[in-house]
Amino acid sequence: MxxxxxxxxxxxxxxxxxxxxxxxxxxxxxxxxxxxxxxxxxxxxxxxxxxxxxxxxxxxxxxxxxxxxxxxxxxxxxxxxxxxxxxxxxxxxxxxxxxxxxxxxxxxxxxxxxxxxxxxxxxxxxxxxxxxxxxxxxxxxxxxxxxxxxxxxxxxxxxxxxxxxxxxxxxxxxxxxxxxxxxxxxxxxxxxxxxxxxxxxxxxxxxxxxxxxxxxxxxxxxxxxxxxxxxxxxxxxxxxxxxxVARFRWHEQAEMLSLPGDVDRLGEALAALGAQDVLSLTLSGRLDLAAHQRLQALLGEAAGRLRSLQLDAEALRLAPTEEDVEALRADGYLGEVLGELRRRQEGEDEVAREALTVLAALLRERQQEVNA
The missing domain is CATH 3.60.21.10 (Metallo-dependent phosphatases)
Known part of the structure; x- marks a missing residue:
């Protein structure tokens, strides 16, 4: 033998x-x-x-x-x-x-x-x-x-x-x-x-x-x-x-996100991965402001925990609801800018998408400081 x-x-x-x-x-x-x-x-x-x-x-x-x-x-x-x-x-x-x-x-x-x-x-x-x-x-x-x-x-x-x-x-x-x-x-x-x-x-x-x-x-x-x-x-x-015998596990995942529950389910999947995992994650869909910010927190936590997180979120859109806009108190000029960015994002303007995300986050942080 x-x-x-x-x-x-x-x-x-x-x-x-x-x-x-x-x-x-x-x-x-x-x-x-x-x-x-x-x-x-x-x-x-x-x-x-x-x-x-x-x-x-x-x-x-x-x-x-x-x-x-x-x-x-x-x-x-x-x-x-x-x-x-x-x-x-x-x-x-x-x-x-x-x-x-x-x-x-x-x-x-x-x-x-x-x-x-x-x-x-x-x-x-x-x-x-x-x-x-x-x-x-x-x-x-x-x-x-x-x-x-x-x-x-x-x-x-x-x-x-x-x-x-x-x-x-x-x-x-x-x-x-x-x-x-x-x-x-x-x-x-x-x-x-x-x-x-x-x-x-x-x-x-x-x-x-x-x-x-x-x-x-x-x-x-x-x-x-x-x-x-x-x-x-x-x-x-x-x-x-x-x-x-492998040291690292490689995963590829694509998720369509449209509801807060979708973000929660993605969070559960990310929580099951650890320091031996390499993840390529592609995200698409539309999220309101609260769900989008929850997603950003989950992705930040995962990036620090996994061996590597390769993220493609180009097809994911931030779609603030009217209630989101009202809660941000983005009136006057800021309100006009926010509205323009929302329109441009729908036209696949990547710069507008990034700017909308940043502006909405800044406005929300300001509002939280005011309410603190």
């Missing part, structure tokens, strides 16, 4: 440009911490090897310090790590991998398959058939040679590849780096470990994407896992178990 972990798409060195630095730095750091958790899991589970199906690094130009930190993060598991380059870290003539070798920072138990072929590990009953990317994109199926590659008798045949299984992924997936959907059957593989698709996905009984172990986008396709694969003997079906 042989057991190994299957993981991929670590994307070490990824930059989070859409986030503020206070959020971007912890999100990038989490990728190192997750690799450390994978190493600890491999040791705890007593697996024979860890297979990494490409995109260990997010770019060819990561710093020497990043290279060394990544390989140091593997230290908890002393068994073999088997890696292939993916499209982000392809094995070019000069690449992140040639630099890593030049810096002499790849440990002896890390086996990089940077050219197509077979790497045998007879002591653990495993032969890995590698299909590394030697350029960022190719339109030929690099796993096709698996069909004719010979492996030592008695060893498991496990494929390791990075690309897009044709016809079975979402339509928007790039067609570059294609992989035949029946490759495992054609090549008599006991298991085909894939990378490139960032979510956990089973293709058939012997073919899986592990997904990225640390989410990096707002997509509900089950990221944040590694797979433990157990195969009792050549030809036996693999037993696959997923393990959650």
């Amino acid at each position: 042989t057991r190994f972990l299957h993981t991929a798409d670590w994307q070490i060195g990824r930059q989070y440009g859409r986030f503020a630095p206070d959020d971007a730095i912890p999100l990038a750091e989490a990728r190192f911490l997750t690799v450390e958790r994978i190493a600890a899991l491999a040791r705890e589970r007593g697996v024979d090897a860890v297979l990494v199906a490409g995109d260990v690094f997010d770019a060819q130009t990561v710093s020497e310090r990043t290279l060394r930190r990544l390989f140091n993060a593997l230290a908890a598991f002393a068994g073999p790590w088997v890696l292939i380059p993916g499209n982000h870290d392809a094995a070019l003539a000069e690449s992140v991998w040639t630099r890593a070798r030049r810096f002499n920072c790849i440990p002896p138990n890390v086996h990089l398959i940077d050219r197509p072929g077979v790497q045998a590990f007879p002591d653990i009953g495993l032969a890995v058939l590698g299909a590394p990317l030697t350029q960022r994109h190719t339109h030929s199926d690099l796993t096709e040679p698996f069909d004719t590659l010979e492996t030592p008798p008695g060893l498991l045949r496990v494929g390791l590849a990075h690309g897009s299984v044709q016809g079975l992924l979402a339509e928007e997936v790039d067609s570059a780096n294609p992989i035949a959907p029946d490759r495992a059957r054609r090549a008599r593989l006991d298991y085909l470990a894939l990378g490139d698709w960032h979510g956990l996905k089973q293709i058939d009984e012997r073919t899986w994407y592990s997904g990225t172990p640390e989410p990096d986008r707002f997509k509900s396709n089950a990221p944040g896992h590694v797979l433990e694969v157990e195969i009792t003997a050549p030809g036996a079906l693999p037993i696959v178990t997923s393990h959650a």
Whole structure:
């Protein structure tokens, strides 16, 4: 029996440009911490090897310090790590991998398959058939040679590849780096470990994407896992178990708000999230002054509590009622300005929308001071 972990798409060195630095730095750091958790899991589970199906690094130009930190993060598991380059870290003539070798920072138990072929590990009953990317994109199926590659008798045949299984992924997936959907059957593989698709996905009984172990986008396709694969003997079906390892949880939510109760329900949803959550929140609708101010308070509290709150409220309108306007006592010139801003907001004037929000808040604060 042989057991190994299957993981991929670590994307070490990824930059989070859409986030503020206070959020971007912890999100990038989490990728190192997750690799450390994978190493600890491999040791705890007593697996024979860890297979990494490409995109260990997010770019060819990561710093020497990043290279060394990544390989140091593997230290908890002393068994073999088997890696292939993916499209982000392809094995070019000069690449992140040639630099890593030049810096002499790849440990002896890390086996990089940077050219197509077979790497045998007879002591653990495993032969890995590698299909590394030697350029960022190719339109030929690099796993096709698996069909004719010979492996030592008695060893498991496990494929390791990075690309897009044709016809079975979402339509928007790039067609570059294609992989035949029946490759495992054609090549008599006991298991085909894939990378490139960032979510956990089973293709058939012997073919899986592990997904990225640390989410990096707002997509509900089950990221944040590694797979433990157990195969009792050549030809036996693999037993696959997923393990959650992600540090942060990413959520995407859209809400239409029109009544005070809508704001209260959103507040309850926000209260269920905490410091390990990254939320992209899109708001639309129309709220009166009291509900709008309640919303602003809830969003402020959430922004301080969550790891990151990415807010899009461009389609949300402040619509003061006549009672709101009367309560603000915005008579005379202020009343005229308030009325003009309300009209312009209806015409999709973003500046007017922002100005209306600010003016209404100032008037309400003034009124509260007068009543205090």
